[in-house]
Amino acid sequence: xxxxxxxxxxxxxxxxxxxxxxxxxxxxxxxxxxxxxxxxxxxxxxxxxxxxxxxxxxxxxxxxxxxxxxxxxxxxxxxxxxxxxxxxxxxxxxxxxxxxxxxxxxxxxxxxxxxxxxxxxxx
Amino acid sequence: xxxxxxxxxxxxxxxxxxxxxxxxxxxxxxxxxxxxxxxxxxxxxxxxxxxxxxxxxxxxxxxxxxxxxxxxxxxxxxxxxxxxxxxxxxxxxxxxxxxxxxxxxxx
Numbered sequence: 486x487x488x489x490x491x492x493x494x495x496x497x498x499x500x501x502x503x504x505x506x507x508x509x510x511x512x513x514x515x516x517x518x519x520x521x522x523x524x525x526x527x528x529x530x531x532x533x534x535x536x537x538x539x540x541x542x543x544x545x546x547x548x549x550x551x552x553x554x555x556x557x558x559x560x561x562x563x564x565x566x567x568x569x570x571x572x573x574x575x576x577x578x579x580x581x582x583x584x585x586x587x588x589x590x591x592x593x594x595x596x597x598x599x600x601x602x603x604x605x606x607x608x
Numbered sequence: 609x610x611x612x613x614x615x616x617x618x619x620x621x622x623x624x625x626x627x628x629x630x631x632x633x634x635x636x637x638x639x640x641x642x643x644x645x646x647x648x649x650x651x652x653x654x655x656x657x658x659x660x661x662x663x664x665x666x667x668x669x670x671x672x673x674x675x676x677x678x679x680x681x682x683x684x685x686x687x688x689x690x691x692x693x694x695x696x697x698x699x700x701x702x703x704x705x706x707x708x709x710x711x712x713x714x715x
Contacts, residue, residue, distance in 0.1 A: 520704065530642075530650065530693050532704040546702050582649060590655050593697035594640050595704070598649040 487511040487597045489583050494602030497573050505568040505602055507583030514564040515539055518586040520595060521557060521568045523579040531579075533557075535586065536566060573606045580604075609698040611707035618713045625684050627710045629677040629694030637696045639677040641670060644709075645690045653692075654679060681712075689714045 493505040507519070518541075521533040534547035536557045545557050556569040566583055580601040589596045612630040619625040629639060639657050642650035652661055654670040657677065667682040681688055694707040 522704075522706075529691075529709040530644075530695075530706045532706060535704070548703060590652070590659070590661055591638075593638060593704075594652060594655045595642075595650075595695070596652050596655075596661070598651070600649050 487585070487588065489585070489597060489599035491581060491583055491599045491602035494581065494604045496605045496607065498608055499573060499575060499606055501573050501606075502569070502571045503573065503604060505570070505581055505583075505604070507566045507568075507599055509564045509566070509583075509585075512585070512588055514559070515561040517588060519557070519559060519566040520584045520586055521555075521566075522582045522584060522595070522598075523577075524582070524601075525576070525579040528579075533568070533581075570604070573604075575606050578604060578606045609696065609701070609703075609705050611694055611696065611705055613692075613694060613707040613710045615708070616711045616713065618715055619684050620715045621685055622683055625681040625688070625712055627679045627681075627692050627712065629679070629707050630675055631677070631696065632675060634675055634677050634696065635673045637672075637698075639670065639672050640695045641668075641679045642693045642695065643688075643690045644693065650693065684712075684714055686714050688712060
């Protein structure tokens with residue numbers, strides 16, 4: 486059974502940093518493309534970025550609003566994908582989800598989701 | 609690339625709910641739909657315009673043509689009340705794009 490478990494969220498002051506983790510089980514992590522998506526309170530889904538698998542060079546791609554502040558990386562030895570967030574702003578307050586791409590169905594679909602971890606940025 | 613969804617749709621129990629997702633020549637892209645119940649993570653309900661993942665009822669159907677993709681839910685019940693998001697992959701930017709979401713209310 487595929488499971489994704491995010492952790493690392495919490496209350497952070499503006500300007501601070503945070504590293505979110507997403508532990509994956511039930512599939513071959515090294516072959517998976519992983520994404521991060523966030524959802525601000527009462528708002529819609531916002532794509533953050535993606536890391537490809539080793540075959541595709543573990544390349545990353547980010548949405549414009551977070552490019553330069555957010556970094557996605559993976560550790561196949563721990564079956565974990567990370568999201569490093571720097572220079573946090575109040576508008577980064579959101580639930581952060583990790584997802585798989587095309588694991589069960591086709592490419593470009595986000596087919597498995599974790600339950601999310603809440604990041605609150607406030608002084 | 610921008611996807612436009614109506615903020616809300618209301619439907620009576622047992623009737624059919626239709627939710628749209630507009631985008632420039634969206635018919636040339638593959639559209640995926642997600643259901644998000646309150647307090648829960650999104651769940652994929654339709655992918656590649658009109659394919660249901662295993663476990664999703666046949667009541668959920670999708671179509672895509674021209675500038676509009678559509679998710680239709682037949683025989684709606686209270687359990688279908690949720691937010692629904694459309695999503696595409698924009699090949700020009702290599703970015704995932706979500707629509708703003710539609711809140712489905714079952715009257």
